[in-house]
Amino acid sequence: MSNAEHLASVMVDAFIDAVNEGIDLVPVVADSTSTAKISPFVKAFPGRLVNVGIAEQTLVGTAAGLALGGKVAVTCNAAPFLISRANEQVKVDVCYNNTNVKLFGLNAGASYGPLASTHHSTDDIAIMRGFGNIEIYAPSCPVECRKIIDYALRHTGPVYIRLDGKALPVLHDDDYAFVPGKIDTLREGSDVALVALGSTVHEAVSAAEILNEQGISAKVISVSSVRPCDTQALFEQLKDVSYVVSAEEHNVNGGVGSLVAEVLAEHGLGIRLKRLGLADGQYAIAGDRAATRDRLGIDAQGIARTAQHLIRGENV
Incomplete structure (x- = not known):
């Protein structure tokens, strides 16, 4: 793995490997294909991506429906819109109903910089901690990110993963072992x-x-x-x-x-x-x-x- 890498690219590589291993994974985007850097996945698996358009509530509801149908549903869009616009659907459709949805909050924090508060996600951890029944992760480097995603895709139940929008250097060796809850x-x-x-x-x-x-x-x-x-x-x-x-x-x-x-x-x-x-x-x-x-x-x-x-x- 390179010394610095975008976590969204790590995410997509993990998705491709998961499908190749037989995991019935379906990414759902809200017209956020560029944000999610998802094109390599679409090229590898044409027809497996669901794009609901700029409709974040529909994004989360669709993912919950796919999960109830037996899929491993993953949402891939900007964290501020996932958390704010689809707040009720995250709470009810995913958390309360314990659906097997993995929510990826992309470009979290102040990653969008000059686009300001409409595009900053600086309350997502607080909001997700207020919801019950969902695991919450915030990887700090590409190696850790990949380990967390590999775990999440094989875990049954709701997961929120906060991903930074900038390329991050590696902090961990490739043999780093991720354990949920570990300090x-x-x-x-x-x-x-x-x-x-x-x-x-x-x-x-x-x-x-x-x-x-x-x-x-x-x-x-x-x-x-x-x-x-x-x-x-x-x-x-x-x-x-x-x-x-x-x-x-x-x-x-x-x-x-x-x-x-x-x-x-x-x-x-x-x-x-x-x-x-x-x-x-x-x-x-x-x-x-x-x-x-x-x-x-x-x-x-x-x-x-x-x-x-x-x-x-x-x-x-």
């Missing part, structure tokens, strides 16, 4: 824990390197499995540090920062936490990723700076 500690450290979700894991890894140069030992934890999540393992990883910084291209409410806060509070850990992401009640700016992450403080420099402030006892 992925990428780097050990004793002073501060940097806990991140999805593509911001790369920023946390770089932030740890910045901190190391300043004599600060930073642990890096990737939470790719939001539900299920081994919260006891997360507690074990956090209990021995003095500070925690969470980072996500998502609202600070309902995402990985909230998950960390819940674990700290429920275990009675008096560890200072700073959640980085979109502030309560705010939207992302209309700008490219670098500008957005700089503004939110979720780039490597911002995460490292926040950790330094915490360690110095300063307000953040």
